[in-house]
Amino acid sequence: MINNKDISAEEKILNAARRIFENKGMSGARMQEIADEAKINKSLLHYYYRSKQLLFEAVFKTAFNKLAPQINLVLNSDQSICDKIINFSNNYTSFMLKHPYLPNFILQELNRNPDFVKELISIDNFPNIINFKIQIEKAVSEEKIRPIEAEQLFINILALNIFPFIGAPLLKGFINASDKEYKKILNKRKTEVAEFIIKSIKL
Amino acid sequence: MINNKDISAEEKILNAARRIFENKGMSGARMQEIADEAKINKSLLHYYYRSKQLLFEAVFKTAFNKLAPQINLVLNSDQSICDKIINFSNNYTSFMLKHPYLPNFILQELNRNPDFVKELISIDNFPNIINFKIQIEKAVSEEKIRPIEAEQLFINILALNIFPFIGAPLLKGFINASDKEYKKILNKRKTEVAEFIIKSIKL
DNA sequence: GTCTATAGCCAGATAGAC
DNA sequence: GTCTATCTGGCTATAGAC
Numbered sequence: 244m245i246n247n248k249d250i251s252a253e254e255k256i257l258n259a260a261r262r263i264f265e266n267k268g269m270s271g272a273r274m275q276e277i278a279d280e281a282k283i284n285k286s287l288l289h290y291y292y293r294s295k296q297l298l299f300e301a302v303f304k305t306a307f308n309k310l311a312p313q314i315n316l317v318l319n320s321d322q323s324i325c326d327k328i329i330n331f332s333n334n335y336t337s338f339m340l341k342h343p344y345l346p347n348f349i350l351q352e353l354n355r356n357p358d359f360v361k362e363l364i365s366i367d368n369f370p371n372i373i374n375f376k377i378q379i380e381k382a383v384s385e386e387k388i389r390p391i392e393a394e395q396l397f398i399n400i401l402a403l404n405i406f407p408f409i410g411a412p413l414l415k416g417f418i419n420a421s422d423k424e425y426k427k428i429l430n431k432r433k434t435e436v437a438e439f440i441i442k443s444i445k446l
Numbered sequence: 447m448i449n450n451k452d453i454s455a456e457e458k459i460l461n462a463a464r465r466i467f468e469n470k471g472m473s474g475a476r477m478q479e480i481a482d483e484a485k486i487n488k489s490l491l492h493y494y495y496r497s498k499q500l501l502f503e504a505v506f507k508t509a510f511n512k513l514a515p516q517i518n519l520v521l522n523s524d525q526s527i528c529d530k531i532i533n534f535s536n537n538y539t540s541f542m543l544k545h546p547y548l549p550n551f552i553l554q555e556l557n558r559n560p561d562f563v564k565e566l567i568s569i570d571n572f573p574n575i576i577n578f579k580i581q582i583e584k585a586v587s588e589e590k591i592r593p594i595e596a597e598q599l600f601i602n603i604l605a606l607n608i609f610p611f612i613g614a615p616l617l618k619g620f621i622n623a624s625d626k627e628y629k630k631i632l633n634k635r636k637t638e639v640a641e642f643i644i645k646s647i648k649l
Numbered sequence: 650g651t652c653t654a655t656a657g658c659c660a661g662a663t664a665g666a667c
Numbered sequence: 668g669t670c671t672a673t674c675t676g677g678c679t680a681t682a683g684a685c
Binding site: 271364418435 | 469471521553556558562567574576595597605609613615631
């Protein structure tokens with residue numbers, strides 16, 4: 244039997260762990276730091292999650308499950324290509340402005356441990372390009388958009404939307420922007436990115 | 447007086463450290479692992495570089511100094527906008543196919559420690575958007591390209607070229623590509639990316 | 650310059666009282 | 668479930684012989 248206090252402790256830990264892991268990664272994070280962030284005794288971390296590795300995996304899967312549905316809207320919804328591009332660019336950027344460390348965290352850990360993707364693929368709703376590929380090939384053959392491979396277009400859509408968050412520290416430096424100015428630039432991208440892509444693929 | 451053997455040891459360490467740090471990051475790397483990779487006694491790492499932190503900084507600055515000139519070709523060379531986009535997309539992708547972990551390594555560590563950018567900015571030849579901004583504004587006012595802000599275009603150019611390397615593990619999963627197939631896709635991007643951008647900004 | 654041995658510290662994990 | 672105390676191992680860094 245689990246009472247309210249238990250749920251609260253487990254969730255406090257998971258949220259604290261998310262903040263610390265997103266910032267420092269698996270190897271840079273300290274269990275003590277997570278405990279402090281959660282305002283909870285360090286032993287309780289082990290009581291609830293057994294080990295640092297298991298706590299990390301819980302955080303990682305939660306993070307990935309936030310990202311996957313967004314990608315699936317591009318790959319598997321029944322919107323038109325234009326609507327997908329417009330909606331995804333708008334929604335994804337809005338979402339990321341609230342969770343700016345998420346893509347960096349996920350990609351960082353996957354680069355460090357590429358085999359982890361294999362585990363993720365078996366999960367329900369792991370994004371897959373097949374339907375999108377059919378949609379693009381159809382649109383090309385019907386001359387609704389210029390000839391372009393679905394894989395290249397898909398990579399472009401993700402690149403234009405995700406990179407501004409991953410590359411933020413560097414981009415801020417290159418373009419001489421304060422945090423506030425950079426946030427403004429990101430906000431503009433909610434519509435800019437879709438316009439950029441659509442202008443490129445229209446006939 | 448430094449003889450050949452010294453130089454060799456120092457370089458062996460730096461190269462080994464680069465490989466390990468690029469893979470595991472500062473906090474995930476172990477001095478013993480770097481020593482093994484360099485086939486050298488662990489004490490020598492401290493003899494030559496004093497501490498892990500200093501060794502890391504040497505590796506990081508070397509890496510950044512490889513990246514910066516490439517960015518400066520876009521920002522500060524006197525090529526036309528089209529030539530810049532075509533040449534950068536081609537050269538950068540060729541370069542990154544040889545150093546695929548470089549952008550991930552740099553962005554990872556900058557995200558973990560954003561203040562580090564401030565140190566980099568003081569370095570000679572730190573990329574700056576000013577000249578590029580002038581060039582774009584001129585081209586827009588002369589109606590050579592459609593209206594677009596220099597910052598947004600610059601972010602797009604970097605995003606389309608860099609993200610496919612940082613996001614590789616995830617993208618491979620989404621588009622069901624083997625390492626070999628993904629490499630083929632990246633190779634195509636040497637020309638695809640430039641085409642995609644130019645189609646979007648032409649009038 | 651290169652090695653072995655070890656100091657000194659810190660992190661993850663557990664034992665056990667309450 | 669929650670706490671304190673502590674074990675155990677691994678890591679950076681250094682001392683000191685050669």
